[in-house]
Amino acid sequence: MTLRLFDARRAELLPFAPIGPGPVGLYVCGVTPYDTGHLGHAFTYLSFDVLRRYLEFLGHRVVYVQNVTDVDDDMLRRARETGEDYLELGNRHLTTFLTEMAALNWLPPDRLPHATEHIPQMLEQVERLVANGHAYAADGHVYFSVDSCPTYGELSKLSPDEMLPLALERGSRPEMPGRRDPLDFVLWQPSLADEPSWESPWGPGRPGWHIECSAMGIAYLGSHFEIHGGGGDLAFPHHESENAQAEAATGQRPFVDWWMHAGMLRYEGEKMSKSLGNLVRVRDLLRSFTGDAIRLYLVSHHYRSELVYRQADLKAAAVSAAQLRMASLAANGGDGDPASLGPAVRQHHGRFLDAMDNDLDTPSAMPELLALADLALGSDDAGERAEAGWAVRELGTKILGLRLATIPVQPEIGEAVGT
Numbered sequence: 189m190t191l192r193l194f195d196a197r198r199a200e201l202l203p204f205a206p207i208g209p210g211p212v213g214l215y216v217c218g219v220t221p222y223d224t225g226h227l228g229h230a231f232t233y234l235s236f237d238v239l240r241r242y243l244e245f246l247g248h249r250v251v252y253v254q255n256v257t258d259v260d261d262d263m264l265r266r267a268r269e270t271g272e273d274y275l276e277l278g279n280r281h282l283t284t285f286l287t288e289m290a291a292l293n294w295l296p297p298d299r300l301p302h303a304t305e306h307i308p309q310m311l312e313q314v315e316r317l318v319a320n321g322h323a324y325a326a327d328g329h330v331y332f333s334v335d336s337c338p339t340y341g342e343l344s345k346l347s348p349d350e351m352l353p354l355a356l357e358r359g360s361r362p363e364m365p366g367r368r369d370p371l372d373f374v375l376w377q378p379s380l381a382d383e384p385s386w387e388s389p390w391g392p393g394r395p396g397w398h399i400e401c402s403a404m405g406i407a408y409l410g411s412h413f414e415i416h417g418g419g420g421d422l423a424f425p426h427h428e429s430e431n432a433q434a435e436a437a438t439g440q441r442p443f444v445d446w447w448m449h450a451g452m453l454r455y456e457g458e459k460m461s462k463s464l465g466n467l468v469r470v471r472d473l474l475r476s477f478t479g480d481a482i483r484l485y486l487v488s489h490h491y492r493s494e495l496v497y498r499q500a501d502l503k504a505a506a507v508s509a510a511q512l513r514m515a516s517l518a519a520n521g522g523d524g525d526p527a528s529l530g531p532a533v534r535q536h537h538g539r540f541l542d543a544m545d546n547d548l549d550t551p552s553a554m555p556e557l558l559a560l561a562d563l564a565l566g567s568d569d570a571g572e573r574a575e576a577g578w579a580v581r582e583l584g585t586k587i588l589g590l591r592l593a594t595i596p597v598q599p600e601i602g603e604a605v606g607t
């Protein structure tokens with residue numbers, strides 16, 4: 189089989205093919221480090237970590253870029269509330285995020301660009317958009333003209349009537365000086381007196397959120413790359429706007445071949461959020477569960493489906509993680525050869541890969557891995573036990589990213605990140 193991935197813009201599963209001989213470009217929208225992260229963030233980033241690992245398993249080279257939104261409305265509001273410098277606030281939360289993700293065996297991105305270090309690239313794009321008629325300046329602001337972009341809406345599949353309330357819910361303000369259409373979004377805006385600002389042709393100010401990601405994506409991966417991902421709540425307006433302004437700025441269409449979105453995490457039917465008081469934090473779970481258990485719980489779930497958190501499911505994943513670790517020991521350090529596996533091991537190994545080829549269908553892949561673990565632990569044939577143990581280790585570590593360490597690794601997360 190060939191790997192097929194779902195692209196949100198074309199709204200179908202399509203065989204994955206790199207653009208050219210160079211590495212596959214994978215850009216994932218990163219955190220705005222102003223607050224505590226939660227299990228939903230871990231689910232998103234582990235989903236793309238499995239994608240990256242699977243592409244590498246298939247022999248592709250991957251350049252994984254994940255940004256840090258270290259200047260935006262949320263960052264600056266929180267810094268104002270706490271009296272902390274916004275960059276210090278950002279660095280503190282970013283360190284926590286990276287420490288927690290490392291405990292889950294997340295491979296760090298090849299590039300982790302900070303928005304504040306790419307202001308010139310953002311200004312260059314805004315200038316180009318103004319020059320080619322896709323953006324206009326008004327009262328120190330620069331807006332992208334949605335009217336100038338007939339394809340606006342193609343990614344989120346929303347009508348203008350559906351877009352407006354969502355845009356307001358997700359950061360747009362109802363009254364903006366000089367804005368011609370309520371869907372037009374900010375590319376550049378004046379800073380308030382206590383906010384950081386940079387010089388620009390429209391006066392001192394700071395970038396809008398969407399232009400940050402287009403500028404950093406293009407800076408590291410070019411005007412056309414393979415995969416752009418993020419949480420499902422970013423499809424509109426963030427990715428819709430990124431897509432529109434990137435294509436308008438460069439003239440290159442498509443900007444991205446696969447737009448991929450991870451499902452949202454819910455807690456007993458509600459969105460997980462600090463304001464609802466139902467945050468499940470990785471660092472808290474790490475006090476009772478191994479990184480492998482939490483990771484297995486998250487990556488066993490299909491990346492595009494909504495995940496409803498239940499601790500009983502996490503406990504079941506902890507049992508499976510322990511079983512996989514025991515099974516991988518049956519390999520006795522031996523190497524397997526996929527071409528010469530015995531029939532039962534070959535069948536489960538093959539089905540696991542077939543499931544992964546089908547848009548990373550981990551829920552269908554997992555029973556195959558557990559069947560291999562059963563063989564590794566229970567087969568009457570010593571050769572089969574060793575082969576099955578090898579397959580568990582090969583698929584579990586290289587693709588799912590489990591450690592399956594001989595001695596369980598349990599980072600001292602509480603001490604590392606504070607409470």
Ligand SMILES: [Zn+2]
Binds near residue numbers: 217218401426
């Ligand atoms: Zn982004």
